[in-house]
Amino acid sequence: MSLHAQDDPTLRAAQEDRLRAVWKPPSGWFFRWTDVNNNRIGVWYTLTAFGFMLFAGVLALIMRTQLAVPNNDLVSANTFNQLFTLHGSMMMFLFAVPMFEAVSIILLPQLLGARDLPFPRLSAFGYWSFLLGGVFVSGSIFFNAAPDGGWFMYPPLTTRTDLSGLGADIWMLGLSFIEVSSVAAAVELIVGVLKCRPPGMRLNLMPLYAWYILVVAVMILFAFPPLIAGDLLFEMERLLEWPFFDAARGGDPLLWQHLFWIFGHPEVYIVFLPSIALFAMLIPTFAQRHLLGYPWIVLAAVGTAFLSFGLWVHHMFATGLPKISLAFFSAASEAVAIPTGVQIFAFIATLWAGKVKWSTPLLYASGSLAIFVIGGLTGVMVAVAPFDWQAHDTYFIVAHLHYVLIGGTLLPLFGGLYYYWPLITGKKLSDRMGRAAFWIMFVGVNLTFFPMHLSGLEGMPRRVFTYPAELGIGWLNLASTAGSYLFAAGVLVLVIDLALSPTRPKAARNPWNAGTLEWLAHPDDEDWGIRSVPLIESRYPIWDQKDFVAKVDEGRFFLPDAEEGRRETIITSVLDARPVSVIRLGTPSVKPMITAVALGAVFILTTYHLYLLSAISGVVTLACVLWWLWDTAEIPEKPEKPIGHGMHMPLYSAGPAAPGWWAMFITMMADATAFSGLVFGYYFYWTIHSDFGAGFDGPGSAAPIMALGLSLASWVGTVVAREVHARGQVMIARILLVAGTIAAIASLFAGLRCLDGLDPKANVYPAIVWVLTIWTVVHAAIGAIMQLYTLARSLAGRMTPSHDADLRNITVYQHFYALTASVTYLTIGLFPETGL
Amino acid sequence: MRGWLKRAHGLRVTLWTLIVPPSVWAVHFLFSYLWAAVSCAKIGRWARFPTVFAIGTVIALVVILLAGLIAWQQSRTPGDPPPHNEGTDIDRLRFLAFSTLLLSGLSFVAVLFTALPVLMLGDCR
């Protein structure tokens, strides 16, 4: 197909018909929900997260009403504790993080000129998991069963079943489920940014939003798993009485605090950076020039991501750790302000250098920046440990964190809403209502939260359902309450504006005259995403590349057709975005939804101690996953296809060239991080006990070494199988896979032998040995299932020496498994017994 | 030294090299924390002169400095005039190298931040 072929309008119309047919959404009252297109999943995701935000906001209003006057009794202590726990948990887990993922699922393919993300069904799975888990957790308040231990859930208050009820289990299991879906979305976004960019979009031309998303998704990968590890220990204590946090049996409540805040502090940046990313998109548009200091912004994003993992103990300044440890974290907490400052000044410099077009989104951006700066400055104050000893757990912190989160997450999102609404709906929101909403909210935020600085310094602790009149903080609290209603009124104006949108006329295409790729979107958009995948030569192609929009629309770039009737997108190389292959994308299917329901059932049934049903759901989930995977990595009907301009791209890829391999690698990074959380636990107990493990017959060395040997045999079997398979010796590879499976199952039993005679309820030492071992043998079992799956693929003719993605993917798993098994068995077998 | 630095141009630059300086900071930070935690919890005090810590810090600073030097050399690869945002191999290299240089700067400062408490607070209380 030459360039001139696209001059023919009938050819173009025929291409468009084919694309339209391929990307046609499913219909019917049920099947329309089986859609997987990022446009639709992203919108559902966004609306759901927005709904949870409004719900959590109403909870906050009830709390503020209770606190309006001293000694109020509008709600009981019991209700109030549920309110603040749910408010915090929902805003974090059901609004801020999912909202970033939702917005990214909508925007990322458009920013990258891709037809969709690489794993559309994974997005759908993430959405249904989120909806299910979110309704489960938030609905609990209507049954007076909501979690009431604070969003940080400190044991032993929450692990002692005599002090806390079902709510703690609902929090732990419901949110674990959502954490799984967050990690799934992170995998999708990382692979999307690294592998689905349009040809020519080298790393230095990537839109900054994509940089931020990459960074934030990687942060999720390292931040959420420690919490998942903590959740595991937590539920083991609640359901099985294993004493991880019970001091009487050698546990320590502080371990939870460590694991929670290793997640909890990066979390703050996980929800803050995407909003800065929105700024980085809209500020150049309204300054009508390139953003100044692109590498500086990348520095800031990457630098913040790293430093944010060195801050967690600043939530534990008052726990009595050695001062020197606190000082390390105090230092890092101050250092993290440097990259944050860099971003703000890069924005200011851009506005300074450009010709500023004042607009509603820019109003939100600058207003939220003002609020954020105040929150950032109080953040530097509380990073100073001695001041934090006073401010910690008081309303000063409540003020600080709301300034940060409203200025750094909520208002930027609203600004983004005004900016991107035309992109999603084709219609502009009302400038007048938007400005009114902004000013009402701006005044409301300051009236609510500024007085809290003072009420905190005046001795008002957090999480109190009432306070005595003698503290003299009644007026401050009344002002805060009035402000919160004002803020809510502002949100209401915004919601009305959104609701009126369907009655308004369509806006022009690219109404803000932006320069980035996502503004190719047409008000009467088609479901295919982008007409042809462009060749990128600039950071702002719409501004800089000649006839860019027309060329895209006329299909003059890559992949303008869907000849084989398949959904496709281009895969490119990581650094320079050279086209590598074309992949076939998942089509609408019920599988993601059913899998999400089955997995949700595992968590929800466990909450109610229905272990048998939960185990059955687990088996069903596994079956669903295998059923789902069976269609993936399919062998194409022809080896390659033309994508235009005389280029031919393979339709199959395996190993590091394939998105699936990256997904496996990234997932295993998260898995390894969760595991390291457990290992941290083991060595943590060792440091706090001078006699860790004394008085117990440990697993000895023989059984762990045996288990390790078998695990490594399983690993070697898989690696060798991959090699001989690639050389065409399929039969030998199959035999090796069988041998590997047998070794894995044998290692499972050998691993369980390590636990003979160890009672996990007796003391934390046997309990942590149990957890590490169980983690490892479960991974052995999963490895065996993967080996059998690959064998089945080979026997079914779905895997051949030239199409061996499955085998390459499970080899990645086996590398990580070998690492896990080595660490576990060497730790429990040789340490601390070898006299250390 | 000159010739050695010139050779830096030939080194491969990837996303992994970009995160070398902050990774060094992270390792140094973890090392500092564990060193303090273990010496306070297991030994009950720390050495009058924290040799281990000083050596670790110097190594971290040197590695960051080296990464920065290489990145600085690479970011000066001759090519088009600033702001270097074309879709060429050289500008992509310059971008990654300059970002690495900036991250080296931040990481260097951050390691100094981490070291400061040891200089100023000398015990386990």
Place this chain on the structure above:
Amino acid sequence: MRGEKFIAIMGLCWLLAGCNRHQSTLAPFGADAEAIRHLFIVMLVGAVGIAGFVAWLMRRAVRAPVGEMTHRKGMRLVLWLGGIVPTVVLLGLLAYSLPYMRPRPVAPADLRIAVDGEQFWWRVAYRAADGAPVLSANEIRIPVGRTVAFRLTAGDVVHSFWIPGLAGKMDMIPGRTNTLVVRADRSGRYRGQCAEFCGLSHALMALDVVAMEPAAFDAWLEGQRGPARGAVADVAGARLFAAQGCGGCHAVRGTAAASRIGPDLSRFGQRATLAAGILPMTTANVAGFIRHPQATKPGVRMPAFPQLSDAEAMAIARYLEGLK
């Protein structure tokens, strides 16, 4: 200079709130809280300056004519204002603030007070250099001008020991012992409160703090030893106290009641408040609390005694108030 800042802060505070003087970080009576307040004021002045500067710069940036800022100048702005200046300022702040972290030195002869957090009250034991510990609850007395070391533990869940006017807070964590060393500089009656969420009545877990002149303190502590005085003042109340099994949880020195489960009541009548700083100490309040403790403090461990008549409850209350 410092005085002026202090007046400015307090002025603002009074304007907004009509501040309290007994549970405030801004009205310190201890040396540590005073130092932290000083640190805060220094940082506040800096923060206000920075916020004002950024706002001014932002305004300037938006209104500047095109061409005023070139690429080169812009990069220099990012380097200096975004990179170098914050680095120097923050390094300075860190170096300035680190010495504030050094704990106050404690000598073997210093007074030690063990405080143990329970849902939702405080167990207190004074350990002077000599002699047996003196037990109390929900009220702490300390001498002015002397170093006092608090030994902080928790019996059930995590609590946090916070007397805003005295020093920063310190958590009380089951299985761990934390130390907080303080020095009060002004005498008076103050209040502290649990600062870590500890369950249903977390908001209702406060304590009274009395800073006394050293001589008065020594005399008071000496007076705490020995059996409860007034233990026989109200015979009917005393009999009811015993008959209802109050001694199963509470101790009154010199009587059969010696359990350590609940607060020690040996000098109950000396305290100014009831139920861990929640109610004023009146006979009616005490009687009401005995009959329906849950009404004052949801989740409290003390069982209700609804079977007691008004008169009986008042008798026990009078007996308890007589314990001095």
